[in-house]
Amino acid sequence: MTWEASLARNARDYLKGADLVREGERPAALRVVLSGWAQKYKQLPDGRRQILALVLPGQSCDLDLFTVARADHSLSAVRRLAVAEIGRQEAVALLDQCPNLAQALCWSEIVTAAIQREWTINIGQRNAIERVAQLMCELFARQRGMPASGGGECDFLLTQWQLAEATGLTQVHVNRTVQELRRRCAVELRNLRLYIPDFAELAALAAFNPGYLHLGEVDLAADRAASLFGGREQG
Amino acid sequence: MTWEASLARNARDYLKGADLVREGERPAALRVVLSGWAQKYKQLPDGRRQILALVLPGQSCDLDLFTVARADHSLSAVRRLAVAEIGRQEAVALLDQCPNLAQALCWSEIVTAAIQREWTINIGQRNAIERVAQLMCELFARQRGMPASGGGECDFLLTQWQLAEATGLTQVHVNRTVQELRRRCAVELRNLRLYIPDFAELAALAAFNPGYLHLGEVDLAADRAASLFGGREQG
DNA sequence: CGAAGGATTGATTAGTCTCAACGCAAGTGG
DNA sequence: CCACTTGCGTTGAGACTAATCAATCCTTCG
Numbered sequence: 001m002t003w004e005a006s007l008a009r010n011a012r013d014y015l016k017g018a019d020l021v022r023e024g025e026r027p028a029a030l031r032v033v034l035s036g037w038a039q040k041y042k043q044l045p046d047g048r049r050q051i052l053a054l055v056l057p058g059q060s061c062d063l064d065l066f067t068v069a070r071a072d073h074s075l076s077a078v079r080r081l082a083v084a085e086i087g088r089q090e091a092v093a094l095l096d097q098c099p100n101l102a103q104a105l106c107w108s109e110i111v112t113a114a115i116q117r118e119w120t121i122n123i124g125q126r127n128a129i130e131r132v133a134q135l136m137c138e139l140f141a142r143q144r145g146m147p148a149s150g151g152g153e154c155d156f157l158l159t160q161w162q163l164a165e166a167t168g169l170t171q172v173h174v175n176r177t178v179q180e181l182r183r184r185c186a187v188e189l190r191n192l193r194l195y196i197p198d199f200a201e202l203a204a205l206a207a208f209n210p211g212y213l214h215l216g217e218v219d220l221a222a223d224r225a226a227s228l229f230g231g232r233e234q235g
Numbered sequence: 236m237t238w239e240a241s242l243a244r245n246a247r248d249y250l251k252g253a254d255l256v257r258e259g260e261r262p263a264a265l266r267v268v269l270s271g272w273a274q275k276y277k278q279l280p281d282g283r284r285q286i287l288a289l290v291l292p293g294q295s296c297d298l299d300l301f302t303v304a305r306a307d308h309s310l311s312a313v314r315r316l317a318v319a320e321i322g323r324q325e326a327v328a329l330l331d332q333c334p335n336l337a338q339a340l341c342w343s344e345i346v347t348a349a350i351q352r353e354w355t356i357n358i359g360q361r362n363a364i365e366r367v368a369q370l371m372c373e374l375f376a377r378q379r380g381m382p383a384s385g386g387g388e389c390d391f392l393l394t395q396w397q398l399a400e401a402t403g404l405t406q407v408h409v410n411r412t413v414q415e416l417r418r419r420c421a422v423e424l425r426n427l428r429l430y431i432p433d434f435a436e437l438a439a440l441a442a443f444n445p446g447y448l449h450l451g452e453v454d455l456a457a458d459r460a461a462s463l464f465g466g467r468e469q470g
Numbered sequence: 471c472g473a474a475g476g477a478t479t480g481a482t483t484a485g486t487c488t489c490a491a492c493g494c495a496a497g498t499g500g
Numbered sequence: 501c502c503a504c505t506t507g508c509g510t511t512g513a514g515a516c517t518a519a520t521c522a523a524t525c526c527t528t529c530g
Binding site for chain 3: 504507509510513517520522523525526527
């Protein structure tokens with residue numbers, strides 16, 4: 001059984017808002033997003049909700065969940081979502097067969113943690129317009145990489161309400177903020193797409209520094225991870 | 236060379252505020268806090284600073300830093316701090332000798348990531364008094380575990396200014412907030428110690444749910460991590 | 471065509487920030 | 501041993517960002 005075959009065989013669909021994992025449950029599968037976006041979130045007892053992270057196609061959701069007795073956060077579909085859910089046994093077998101896979105997952109966890117840190121400073125220190133601009137820059141860069149110059153467009157599956165939950169703002173204030181971004185940077189948000197005419201301008205407004213995404217470091221990382229875990233099966 | 240001997244041999248001191256690693260540098264050592272607290276932080280170009288995480292004695296600082304080309308955040312001393320700094324070569328040798336060690340570090344990374352997520356919802360959704368109360372609960376629980384009943388005391392090495400940088404508030408507002416916590420929960424902050432007469436009361440105020448600390452899951456986790464990486468050298 | 475979800479607008483308020491002093495205790499140097 | 505400095509905590513007044521409450525509008529979709 002190859003990785004790709006395993007993904008295809010275990011594909012499953014979810015509707016917008018449906019939970020894949022709920023906080024407190026014991027997670028039982030290794031999940032990879034095939035299409036659509038997933039969101040990690042946490043909720044306070046009174047209902048206040050914070051989106052913690054967005055999982056884009058090709059990313060895995062929960063190596064952490066795989067290792068932990070009880071999930072410390074929930075996972076749900078941003079919109080219609082397709083994921084592969086690989087059961088524990090099959091996942092262990094796959095990882096055993098292919099140590100590169102374990103390393104790749106490890107690396108993905110490391111980048112995920114770095115993004116989580118950036119979100120922390122985003123919410124803690126930036127004001128509304130910077131927060132939204134920063135998140136737009138991040139999601140663009142994660143999908144398209146850093147544009148050499150000019151701008152471009154990418155998927156943007158969040159409603160303004162979800163954008164608010166991700167940035168720690170209210171939906172109403174996000175709306176006004178998006179309008180201001182339209183005015184100042186000509187950024188457009190339409191039909192689940194984000195249009196950025198001048199990426200550099202938006203990045204400057206957000207003080208966006210892409211270092212935390214560690215783009216283009218994958219190969220280096222695989223080697224280092226190998227050395228960390230002995231790399232006994234490395235070719 | 237054993238782990239303990241390696242720690243002792245590579246001990247080093249830092250004064251309050253001194254940087255161990257600066258964002259953008261390539262980190263070269265595996266660090267373990269021996270005494271005092273370390274803080275991970277990020278800074279925006281205009282100087283706004285966010286403390287991302289606190290590293291307590293016995294914890295390692297930077298398995299992530301160990302794997303990455305350029306640090307995406309900085310690391311500094313909260314107050315006088317002693318750390319062991321184990322060079323890359325020696326670290327790799329140690330990890331190779333002792334796979335349990337690699338697993339323990341992995342587990343610590345997983346808990347660190349969970350704490351980072353809790354900080355994200357803390358800053359994004361809780362108000363000032365809840366944020367400070369939550370952080371107090373966390374730091375108490377990480378040092379003392381969850382008290383069966385009543386309260387207790389623990390180290391608390393942050394100034395109000397650092398507390399502000401950790402919670403995304405201003406120092407002035409933290410001061411007023413701490414005063415309110417004194418009034419409402421009789422919490423005291425004196426001489427680098429935190430006194431909590433009634434932990435349950437403070438936890439209720441903060442909506443503190445300790446699940447994310449994954450206390451008492453270490454053994455389970457070691458096994459799971461082993462299975463993730465083949466566990467070839469497990470006894 | 472009606473219903474539902476999402477975006478937009480306005481008016482008001484609350485929470486937190488900003489700026490500016492001041493107090494207190496510990497440490498330092500003469 | 502005293503004068504000075506420094507770090508940290510405390511207080512007050514006023515400004516401002518973002519939250520809240522409440523409609524209304526637009527779009528999509530069954």
